[in-house]
Each structure stands twice: as structure tokens, then as C-alpha cells.
Amino acid sequence: MFENLEKIKQQFNEELNRVESKDELERVRVAFLGKKGLVxxxxxxxxxxxxxxxxxxxxxxxxxxxxxxxxxxxxQKKIEEQEYLKExxxxxxxxxxxxxxxxxxxxxxxxIVQKQIEDIFKTMGFIIEDGLEVQTEYxxxxxxxxxxxxxxxxxxxxxxxxxxxxxxxHTSAAQNAIMRKYGAPKPGEYLKALFPGRCFRNESIxxxxxxxxxxxxxMMIGEDISISNLIYFMKVLLTEVFQRDVKVRLxxxxxxxxxxxFELDINCLICGGSGCPTCKHSGWLELLPCGMIHPNVLRxxxxxxxxxxxxxxxxxxxxxxxxxxxxxxxxVFNSGNLKQLRQFTI
Ligand SMILES: [Zn+2]
Numbered sequence: 001m002f003e004n005l006e007k008i009k010q011q012f013n014e015e016l017n018r019v020e021s022k023d024e025l026e027r028v029r030v031a032f033l034g035k036k037g038l039v040x041x042x043x044x045x046x047x048x049x050x051x052x053x054x055x056x057x058x059x060x061x062x063x064x065x066x067x068x069x070x071x072x073x074x075x076q077k078k079i080e081e082q083e084y085l086k087e088x089x090x091x092x093x094x095x096x097x098x099x100x101x102x103x104x105x106x107x108x109x110x111x112i113v114q115k116q117i118e119d120i121f122k123t124m125g126f127i128i129e130d131g132l133e134v135q136t137e138y139x140x141x142x143x144x145x146x147x148x149x150x151x152x153x154x155x156x157x158x159x160x161x162x163x164x165x166x167x168x169x170h171t172s173a174a175q176n177a178i179m180r181k182y183g184a185p186k187p188g189e190y191l192k193a194l195f196p197g198r199c200f201r202n203e204s205i206x207x208x209x210x211x212x213x214x215x216x217x218x219m220m221i222g223e224d225i226s227i228s229n230l231i232y233f234m235k236v237l238l239t240e241v242f243q244r245d246v247k248v249r250l251x252x253x254x255x256x257x258x259x260x261x262f263e264l265d266i267n268c269l270i271c272g273g274s275g276c277p278t279c280k281h282s283g284w285l286e287l288l289p290c291g292m293i294h295p296n297v298l299r300x301x302x303x304x305x306x307x308x309x310x311x312x313x314x315x316x317x318x319x320x321x322x323x324x325x326x327x328x329x330x331x332v333f334n335s336g337n338l339k340q341l342r343q344f345t346i
Contacts, residue, residue, distance in 0.1 A: 004045070005057075005064055008032070009064060012068055015031070016072075016075055020079075022079055022083075025075060032068055039064060039065050045057075103338075106342045107344075108333070109327070109344040110321050113320055114196050114214070114317055117196075120236065120237060121192075127192065128195070128196075129178050129193050130197070131173060131177070132168070132173075132174075133197065134167060135165060135166060136164075137164065139176055140170075143173075143297070143300050144172045144297055152255075156169040159202060168199055169200060171314060174197065175257070175297065175312070176297075176301050179301025184308055189222070191222070192218075192221075193220075194216065194218045195216070199213055199215050207277050207278060207329045207330060208277070209330065210333070213330070215315060216314075217312065217313065218233070219312040219313075220310055221298070223307060227292065242269075246269070248266050255289050256294070257312065259291065260292060261291035262290050263289055264289070264290055265285060265287060266287040267284060268282075268284060269323045269326070270326055271283065288314070288316075289314050291313075293311065
């Protein structure tokens with residue numbers, strides 16, 4: 001009886017060593033531990049043994065059973081590892097250094113213009129800030145001096161969320177948060193920030209209007225900021241962006257968040273001023289609303305308007321990109337038409 005167990009063990013080891021797959025392993029398991037397996041079978045001999053031998057034999061059968069079970073678990077791990085390695089070795093090989101024969105990605109024209117302007121202003125010490133696209137009504141309107149029922153709200157109808165928040169209508173929505181984040185500048189220093197962003201307006205779409213567009217806003221706050229500072233920065237900006245002389249005109253403009261406010265128009269670079277659908281046949285394009293920050297806006301930003309002044313300007317990034325790249329239709333930008341968008345890659 002006892003030798004029989006030894007034989008079973010030997011036979012198991014031999015068979016296990018020949019196993020090469022999970023299926024084969026399962027077959028071996030059933031052959032030894034299954035209902036009709038060799039180990040189960042060996043127990044049948046128990047009835048012919050004395051009470052003393054029964055106990056010893058029973059224990060030995062259990063030991064053998066445990067050994068076989070453990071060996072099977074171990075062997076299963078080994079097989080899984082081998083199968084995994086085999087899978088890796090047989091997997092197709094890629095050489096990531098080979099240039100693609102598919103078209104490469106490119107920067108969106110608006111991104112190109114945005115980066116260019118950011119670089120210009122960074123060299124002049126401006127910090128670049130990011131504003132949220134979903135804003136509170138307070139940040140978008142009240143904080144920039146557009147109280148409830150102000151007519152300016154009609155001109156900038158937008159999309160409202162069920163929770164009362166809205167998609168921001170202008171980058172000015174970030175002004176309050178930036179003033180509060182950095183606070184009033186120390187004597188002799190300035191708060192200079194540039195904040196680009198995607199803006200929204202509930203608007204019918206045509207060649208020069210989109211419901212989604214990009215703006216870039218800048219502001220500079222200090223103890224002695226005047227309109228001359230504003231004009232200087234705008235001139236630097238336009239010369240750098242267009243790399244040539246651009247005709248501009250400054251005319252009074254009303255924006256609730258500035259006082260005085262101006263409209264800086266740029267001579268239409270698409271038609272050269274003779275009139276086209278992009279400039280609504282006027283020869284001029286509104287590019288840059290700007291002005292001195294309204295005392296109320298400074299106050300709401302936690303900055304004392306009796307001590308500090310500042311200028312702010314909002315730049316139509318989408319418009320600027322149209323002018324720079326001679327894109328006649330604003331709808332190109334959000335069209336996803338890669339053929340058109342790719343040609344501006346730098
Ligand atoms: Zn034009």
C-alpha cells in the first residue's frame with residue numbers, strides 16, 4: 001500500500017515534467033486528484049488495513065494530495081509566464097523612429113498667433129494666466145461693471161447652464177480673479193497679466209461671426225499708468241504680430257469695464273481697405289477694444305482706485321489670425337477642415 005503512494009508520486013512528477021500547456025496540466029490534475037484519479041483510487045485500499053495503519057496511510061495520502069495540489073499551482077504559474085513571454089515574442093515589432101507616412105499634426109492658426117503674442121508680452125514682463133470657460137454670472141458681468149439689466153448684457157447673449165453658470169462671453173471674466181490672486185502691486189511695481197481664452201456668444205454664424213471664438217486680454221495696473229502706456233503696448237503688439245506697418249485708428253468706444261474706452265480698429269488687410277465681406281465693406285476691422293480700467297472694476301478686484309490705475313485691452317485672437325493669414329471666413333477655424341488649417345503650420 002505504502003509503496004503504491006511512492007509510485008504515484010513518481011508517476012505524477014514524470015507526467016508533470018512533460019506538461020506544456022494548461023490543458024495538459026488539467027488532464028494530469030484529473031488523472032491524479034479527480035474522482036477517478038489515482039490518489040482517490042489509492043484511498044480505496046484503506047478498508048483492508050488495520051486501524052493503526054488506516055490512520056498512518058490516511059495521513060500520507062493527504063500529504064501526497066497536498067503536495068500534488070501545490071505542485072500543480074506552481075506549474076500553472078510557470079506555464080502562464082511562458083505563454084506570456086511567447087505572446088510578447090510573437091507580437092508585431094514597431095520601430096518608432098521610422099518617419100510616418102501619414103500626415104503629421106500641426107498647430108492651429110489661433111494657437112500659433114496666441115503663442116506669438118504670449119512671447120511678445122512675456123518679454124515685457126507679463127504673466128500668462130488661464131481663465132475658466134464656465135464662469136459665474138458675477139465674474140462675467142457684475143465684476144466687470146455690467147450689473148443686472150445693463151443693456152450690454154443684450155449684446156453678449158451667451159449659453160447658460162442649469163446651475164446658473166454660463167459660458168464666458170469675454171476674457172474679461174478672468175479680471176476679477178487675477179486681481180484678487182495677485183493683489184495690488186507694491187510701490188514701483190506693476191501687475192501685468194495676459195490671459196487668452198475661448199469665448200462664447202449666442203450668435204448666428206456667418207463669414208465674420210462665430211458662436212465660439214478666441215480672445216486675448218491684457219491688463220497692467222500700477223500707481224502711475226496712463227493712456228500713453230496703453231498706446232505704447234498696443235503699438236508694440238501690432239508691429240510684432242504683423243511685422244509691418246499697419247494702419248490703425250483709435251476712436252472712442254463704450255465698454256462698461258473701462259473709462260475712458262476706445263476702439264482700436266485695424267485697416268482690413270484682406271481687401272487693403274477697399275471693402276470686403278470680412279470688414280463688412282467698411283475697410284476697417286474692430287480688433288482691439290481697450291481703455292483705462294473702470295474704478296468700479298478695480299474696487300471689486302480689491303484694488304484701491306484712488307491709488308491705482310490700469311489699462312486693459314481685449315484682442316480678438318480669431319480676427320487677428322484671419323488678418324495675419326488672410327483667412328476670409330471665420331468658420332474655417334472651428335470647421336475641423338485639416339486641409340485648410342494645416343497650411344499655416346510653422
Ligand atoms: Zn476688407
